Amino acid sequence: MxxxxxxxxxxxxxxxxxxxxxxxxxxxxxxxxxxxxxxxxxxxxxxxxxxxxxxxxxxxxxxxxxxxxxxxxxxxxxxxxxxxxxxxxxxxxxxxxxxxxxxxxxxxxxxxxxxxxxxxxxxxxxxxPLGGLTAYRALFTKGGLTAKKKVLISGIGGGVALQAFQFAVAIGAEVFVTSGSDEKIQKAIGLGAKGGANYKTEKWYKSFISEFGMVDLVIDSAGGKGYNDLLRVCNPRARIVNYGGTRGNCVINPQLLFWKELEIYGSTMGNDQEFQDMVELVNKHKIIxxxxxxxxxxxxxxxxxxxxxxxxxxxxxxxxx
Ligand SMILES: NC(=O)c1ccc[n+]([C@@H]2O[C@H](COP(=O)([O-])OP(=O)(O)OC[C@H]3O[C@@H](n4cnc5c(N)ncnc54)[C@H](OP(=O)(O)O)[C@@H]3O)[C@@H](O)[C@H]2O)c1
Known part of the structure; x- marks a missing residue:
């Protein structure tokens, strides 16, 4: 073989x-x-x-x-x-x-x-399997996402990110994205994103907040230098869930964290029950x-x-x- x-x-x-x-x-x-x-x-x-x-x-x-x-x-x-x-x-x-x-x-x-x-x-x-499972746990178990909440998914070109995006759209959340590519943002909008921003643009969070407001949940796999920008677009008491660190270490601005009572969660893969629940969600909403x-x-x-x-x-x- x-x-x-x-x-x-x-x-x-x-x-x-x-x-x-x-x-x-x-x-x-x-x-x-x-x-x-x-x-x-x-x-x-x-x-x-x-x-x-x-x-x-x-x-x-x-x-x-x-x-x-x-x-x-x-x-x-x-x-x-x-x-x-x-x-x-x-x-x-x-x-x-x-x-x-x-x-x-x-x-x-x-x-x-x-x-x-x-x-x-x-x-x-x-x-x-792997992407869906990781996305499911990050969004629902850790992120507590429900319909109508606003979620920002960073690096939307990524395999896990897009699956998280599809699950979030399917349950009726308001989904926003970032990407290093304007073309990928447009593709995400075509699939149901309410808007997006290019993380390569300096201070992208300013126009994001003035256009779309702030979000209740961020799902990120990049970490790295721009991490505090993700905290800036968070509503008070929002959650940030990290399942990866593609862009390496980050120095977190503690003022952003404590002033808005933010909560940062780590998430890895998912347990076997979450795998079954993820497949059930895919079947229920006929997600492709x-x-x-x-x-x-x-x-x-x-x-x-x-x-x-x-x-x-x-x-x-x-x-x-
Ligand atoms: N903990 C776990 O259980 C688990 C499970 C799966 C994956 N991971 C980790 O999660 C990461 C993504 O995995 P994947 O398989 O989905 O990878 P992938 O398909 O290769 O996606 C990587 C994406 O990262 C995005 N990215 C790059 N720089 C960024 C930045 N500065 N800000 C925001 N996004 C940025 C890019 O999005 P754009 O192209 O849109 O710019 C790229 O498409 C990897 O580090 C992987 O090891 C962890």
Whole structure:
């Protein structure tokens, strides 16, 4: 079978010929039909992810067949008993250090499988698991988002960001976005955003506040230098939820934080119940994840470069059909 395997940091990837996985106790084989990238895959190839294990098949997201059952795969492995946070001594995510989904076959425990939403193609369904789960927990469990509340989602071109955007629009929230690309902001407006701002514009928050007012919730994965601008657009008692730090460390302005009684939350992936709830939401609202592009496995380096350069709008998917 074909597999994209991580061997060395900063080396072009290639397709390896591997033997089919050996089944562990109670595991089943999934014939992967489509798999989706996450920024995690790029971090791994750049050596910027903990616990790297050369020889591991990459990929956390996948959809495929077990016999003739169409399934999607929950990328959590051993979240543990506490719904509030994963058991850090045991928790891993498919695709490092355990073999992942960029391969024709994967062995998983059947409790990792859910029926593929019927309204989604294999490629659309593969786009869902990791991003959808992260977006769901950040928006609802941590962010407490409900209909009519105002939420700002930063870096809307990102895979998780766009899924958070789609979930928030689906439940009737008022959704605003930032992006480093005016074109991506326009695309988000076309999909239901009430407005947006380019985070590359100096003091973008001023025109944002005068045009749209302030927001009740911010969902961010960038951190970095512009972080305080996100606090500036917050209503008193708003929440800021961070699930990533793409732009690195930030120095938080404490005055902004305490004066407005703001609350900052961290969020990672989501527990198994949240995975089920996320899929239920997708089924209920017939949400179709935005797929930026579908690549063949042979073209994996072009896909990785596109994500590294941040050129995508939505998920980058591999078709293995
Ligand atoms: N904690 C978790 O469980 C978890 C789960 C998933 C992802 N993550 C992390 O979250 C981040 C995003 O992951 P992803 O897979 O969605 O990545 P992605 O698809 O590669 O998206 C990255 C996006 O970051 C945005 N960005 C870049 N600079 C920004 C800035 N200064 N301000 C705001 N946004 C900025 C860009 O948006 P524009 O193109 O619109 O400018 C870009 O599209 C990564 O750091 C990843 O490791 C964490």
């Amino acid at each position: 074909r597999a994209i395997v991580f061997n060395e940091v900063n080396k072009p990837l290639e397709i390896s010929e591997m033997s089919k996985p050996t089944l562990g106790t109670d595991e089943v084989l999934v014939n992967i039909k489509a798999a989706a990238m996450n920024h995690r895959d790029v971090w791994i190839t750049q050596g910027m992810y903990p616990g790297l294990k050369p020889g591991t098949t990459l990929g956390s997201c996948g959809a495929g067949l077990v016999g003739d059952r169409e399934v999607i795969i929950n990328p959590n492995v051993n979240w543990g008993a506490n719904p509030d946070y994963p058991d850090h001594s045991k928790y891993t995510i498919l695709g490092m250090p355990r073999n992942g989904t960029f391969s024709d076959w994967i062995a998983v425990h059947p409790d990792r499988l859910l029926d593929k939403p019927e309204h989604l193609s294999m490629e659309e369904a593969a786009a869902l 994840p935005v797929v930026d592009a579908v690549y063949k496995l042979d073209n994996c380096n072009a896909a990785f470069t596109k994500m590294h350069e941040g050129k995508q709008f939505g998920k980058i998917v591999f078709s293995l059909q």
